[in-house]
Amino acid sequence: xxxxxxxxxxxxxxxxxxxxxxxxxxxxxxxxxxxxxxxxxxxxxxxxxxxxxxxxxxxxxxxxxxxxxxxxxxxxxxxxxxxxxxxxxxxxxxxxxxxxxxxxxxxxxxxxxxxxxxxxxxxxxxxxxxxxxxxxxxxxxxxxxxxxxxxxxxxxxxxxxxxxxxxxxxxxxxxxxxxxxxxxxxxxxxxxxxxxxxxxxxxxxxxxxxxxx
Numbered sequence: 001x002x003x004x005x006x007x008x009x010x011x012x013x014x015x016x017x018x019x020x021x022x023x024x025x026x027x028x029x030x031x032x033x034x035x036x037x038x039x040x041x042x043x044x045x046x047x048x049x050x051x052x053x054x055x056x057x058x059x060x061x062x063x064x065x066x067x068x069x070x071x072x073x074x075x076x077x078x079x080x081x082x083x084x085x086x087x088x089x090x091x092x093x094x095x096x097x098x099x100x101x102x103x104x105x106x107x108x109x110x111x112x113x114x115x116x117x118x119x120x121x122x123x124x125x126x127x128x129x130x131x132x133x134x135x136x137x138x139x140x141x142x143x144x145x146x147x148x149x150x151x152x153x154x155x156x157x158x159x160x161x162x163x164x165x166x167x168x169x170x171x172x173x174x175x176x177x178x179x180x181x182x183x184x185x186x187x188x189x190x191x192x193x194x195x196x197x198x199x200x201x202x203x204x205x206x207x208x209x210x211x212x213x
Contacts, residue, residue, distance in 0.1 A: 039067065046061075
């Protein structure tokens with residue numbers, strides 16, 4: 001899946017009232033904490049593996065949700081590219097090239113992404129469960145939420161998506177495709193900390209444990 005991602009900065013404040021260390025996290029609690037109205041924006045750092053590359057490609061940029069019906073993914077490094085999802089369409093704009101617009105129905109994983117973002121930011125568990133089966137692990141201090149696609153087209157390419165968070169902060173999303181390498185996207189505070197992380201191991205530690213090793 002090309003992307004699926006979220007929030008801290010102005011969108012998800014990292015400072016939140018402490019939760020009891022032993023309190024278990026459940027999907028309802030997590031979605032309540034992640035819910036944020038538009039407009040919002042958050043930085044991201046993404047790693048993409050490929051048999052043609054000696055090391056994973058590191059992509060940096062920002063996600064924006066200017067309104068409830070629009071999701072924008074802006075890549076700033078190592079190339080410039082903006083993808084806008086709105087009204088059942090995706091528009092891809094690259095520096096020096098003519099923009100392309102196509103129906104989201106041609107790329108079901110992008111349609112699933114937009115629906116998932118909308119449900120997560122609205123805290124709408126019922127809507128999210130229309131697209132995914134949900135399971136959780138961990139405490140409210142450090143939790144995981146696993147999304148298993150229900151849609152046959154998405155299931156044909158994506159095994160599952162795991163969200164890693166601490167309290168009200170979603171730090172990382174890992175997408176496991178049926179074929180190919182795991183895709184890891186660091187969000188918000190983890191994305192900012194990733195500036196000092198230079199190895200896949202360090203980025204994985206930021207994603208899963210909240211600190212690089």
